[in-house]
Amino acid sequence: MIEVLNTPLFLTWEVTNRCNLRCKVCYNASTDMHPSEINESEASFIIDAIADCKPIFVNLTGGEPFLRPDIVKIAKRFIDKGTDPQLATNGSVYNEEMFLQMKSIGVKSIQVSFDGFEAAHDAIRGSGSFKRALKTLKFLIDNGFSAKVGTIVTRLNYLDIAEFTKYFYELGIKKLGVFRFVPTGRGRENQSLQLDADDLVWLQEKLEQLESRYGIAFFKCDHSLAVFLGKKKNAGGCELGLKCLCIKPNGDVLGCPFFPVVLGNVRETSLVKIWQDSPILKEIREDIRPERLLGKCVNCPNGIKEKCRGGCKALAYETTGSIRQPDPRCWR
Amino acid sequence: MYKRAEVKWREEGDGIFIFCPVRSEMFKLNATGRIVWAEIEKSLPDQIAKIISTEYNIDHETALKDVGICISDLVEKRLVMEV
Ligand SMILES: C[S@@+](CC[C@H](N)C(=O)[O-])C[C@H]1O[C@@H](n2cnc3c(N)ncnc32)[C@H](O)[C@@H]1O
Ligand code: SF4
Ligand code: SF4
Numbered sequence: 001m002i003e004v005l006n007t008p009l010f011l012t013w014e015v016t017n018r019c020n021l022r023c024k025v026c027y028n029a030s031t032d033m034h035p036s037e038i039n040e041s042e043a044s045f046i047i048d049a050i051a052d053c054k055p056i057f058v059n060l061t062g063g064e065p066f067l068r069p070d071i072v073k074i075a076k077r078f079i080d081k082g083t084d085p086q087l088a089t090n091g092s093v094y095n096e097e098m099f100l101q102m103k104s105i106g107v108k109s110i111q112v113s114f115d116g117f118e119a120a121h122d123a124i125r126g127s128g129s130f131k132r133a134l135k136t137l138k139f140l141i142d143n144g145f146s147a148k149v150g151t152i153v154t155r156l157n158y159l160d161i162a163e164f165t166k167y168f169y170e171l172g173i174k175k176l177g178v179f180r181f182v183p184t185g186r187g188r189e190n191q192s193l194q195l196d197a198d199d200l201v202w203l204q205e206k207l208e209q210l211e212s213r214y215g216i217a218f219f220k221c222d223h224s225l226a227v228f229l230g231k232k233k234n235a236g237g238c239e240l241g242l243k244c245l246c247i248k249p250n251g252d253v254l255g256c257p258f259f260p261v262v263l264g265n266v267r268e269t270s271l272v273k274i275w276q277d278s279p280i281l282k283e284i285r286e287d288i289r290p291e292r293l294l295g296k297c298v299n300c301p302n303g304i305k306e307k308c309r310g311g312c313k314a315l316a317y318e319t320t321g322s323i324r325q326p327d328p329r330c331w332r
Numbered sequence: 333m334y335k336r337a338e339v340k341w342r343e344e345g346d347g348i349f350i351f352c353p354v355r356s357e358m359f360k361l362n363a364t365g366r367i368v369w370a371e372i373e374k375s376l377p378d379q380i381a382k383i384i385s386t387e388y389n390i391d392h393e394t395a396l397k398d399v400g401i402c403i404s405d406l407v408e409k410r411l412v413m414e415v
Contacts, residue, residue: 005344009351009358056340056351056358086353109353146338175354219356243358 002242002285007053007272010244012257013046015074016063017249021090022186023125025115025152025193027258029185030063034249040070042267044077046247049271051081053245061088061257063249072098076105084108088150090125091133099136103143111148111177112137116157117164123156124193141172150177154193158203162210169214177219178207180329182258182314197329237309240323241284245271255284258314287324288313294324302331333372333403334413341369350411359409361402364388364395368402372412377403 016037019030038046050058058078065071066089078085084106091112102110114137115121118130125133140147149168151157157164161178168176180200183191195203207218239256246257251267253274254260263281264274275281286292290305297310310316311327319328341350346363361369364384371380381396388395406412 005349009342009349054342056342056349057353177356217354219354 002289004285005243006276007055008243008245008275009056010059010239011050011053011055011057012059012061012244012246013050014062014247014249014257015060015065015071016068018067019062019064019090020067020092021064021125021129024190025124025154025181025183025187027182027185027187028063036250038249038251040073043070043074046251046266047074047077047081049266050247051078051083053271053275055083058083058085059088060085064090064093066093066095066098072101072105075102075107079106086111088113089136090129091136092129094132094136094139096139099139099143103145107145109146109148110140111150112140113150114168115152115154117160117167120156120160124154138171146175147173148175148177149173150179152179152181153195153203154181155195156193158195158199161203161206165210165214165216169216173216175217175219178203180312182312182318184258184260184314184318197331200329201331237307238288238311238313240313241281241288245275255281256314259317284323292324293326294322295326296330297326334415335373336411336413339411352409352411357409359411364398365402368399368406372403372406
């Protein structure tokens with residue numbers, strides 16, 4: 001049975017579409033501010049709407065959140081409301097004063113993106129971006145933040161994962177996020193960077209070895225792969241429609257940052273109402289039931305369709321136009 | 333026993349969702365697990381079992397066994413620390 005929660009547990013707010021980089025993989029294809037971006041005077045309203053959901057985890061991202069002049073105020077309002085937000089940054093907007101303000105208001109967690117070592121990272125994110133991100137990361141570590149590294153695994157970097165982990169472990173990183181590349185936005189023109197199913201399985205196993213060698217915590221945006229490998233008892237499949245919502249820079253609400261179907265706009269409808277009443281979400285929740293899955297999921301060769309639910313729905317939708325189809329990178 | 337500082341949770345229906353942001357892992361505890369979670373920092377396993385056996389009308393021995401399993405599970409998942 002699909003259990004529907006009263007409100008989502010995870011909220012992502014893309015606080016701006018503006019970005020100083022033009023990463024080749026960016027699912028948002030971020031460039032400039034959205035013409036109808038949630039402005040400073042509306043921000044408190046959005047924060048309150050998010051807090052009404054009583055989320056367990058709030059991620060402030062973008063675009064580049066540190067380009068938003070009121071980002072410290074936004075983070076502070078979350079903290080005042082009892083929610084401790086994480087910020088995700090490309091690390092190339094180096095602003096010590098802003099980082100220290102974040103520290104003083106009580107922000108603990110900042111994630112900096114590194115898509116491999118310098119050559120791979122700069123090939124994706126632009127020349128000089130690795131060095132800038134590293135300077136930011138070191139400053140955050142030295143100033144006592146719980147700094148994380150987030151990495152999108154692609155053909156350019158996955159074989160370096162052991163060295164990469166060791167390098168950041170030695171810098172003092174205890175948490176490394178490893179994200180599967182979802183080729184939407186600018187990523188659509190760079191699909192060849194995707195790993196295939198066998199590489200993903202190899203990677204997952206490698207990460208488990210690295211996790212026990214370094215005691216580093218990996219968090220992966222690939223719930224269904226963990227189910228497939230049967231390694232984690234608690235692993236569940238894709239969370240679309242079940243646990244998360246994402247607010248775009250203009251207030252549009254999506255089921256997940258990678259799933260491009262607009263459920264409503266938070267300027268007009270509360271997040272709680274969207275979560276509980278959106279006809280699209282209701283349809284999604286129907287379509288992810290194991291008996292509604294199509295293609296090879298019908299007779300899942302792994303016998304795990306109740307938990308896997310067909311893998312990443314955003315990828316299935318991107319490639320086939322239907323969330324009932326299997327993830328194109330299904331591991332068998 | 334202490335809940336790890338980074339762990340977040342939310343009650344939902346009879347149960348409780350516990351999230352470890354370090355590993356981005358989510359766990360769900362049932363109604364008795366919820367009592368264990370609420371009491372773990374202030375009561376001993378025996379006292380928690382007493383609450384559960386009264387609330388759910390089960391014998392103390394079974395409740396104590398369940399509490400023990402639940403606590404080891406929470407430790408193994410790195411949601412609580414034995415101090
Ligand atoms: C869109 S970025 C915004 C925050 C910041 N500008 C940065 O680059 O970290 C948020 C997160 O999404 C990840 N991301 C971007 N495009 C992606 C894609 N196509 N597939 C998977 N993750 C992606 C980034 O690596 C980053 O961890
Ligand atoms: S991934 Fe981040 S840094 Fe790169 S273009 Fe997108 S928003 Fe900007
Ligand atoms: S066949 Fe479908 S349900 Fe089975 S592992 Fe593949 S994607 Fe998951």
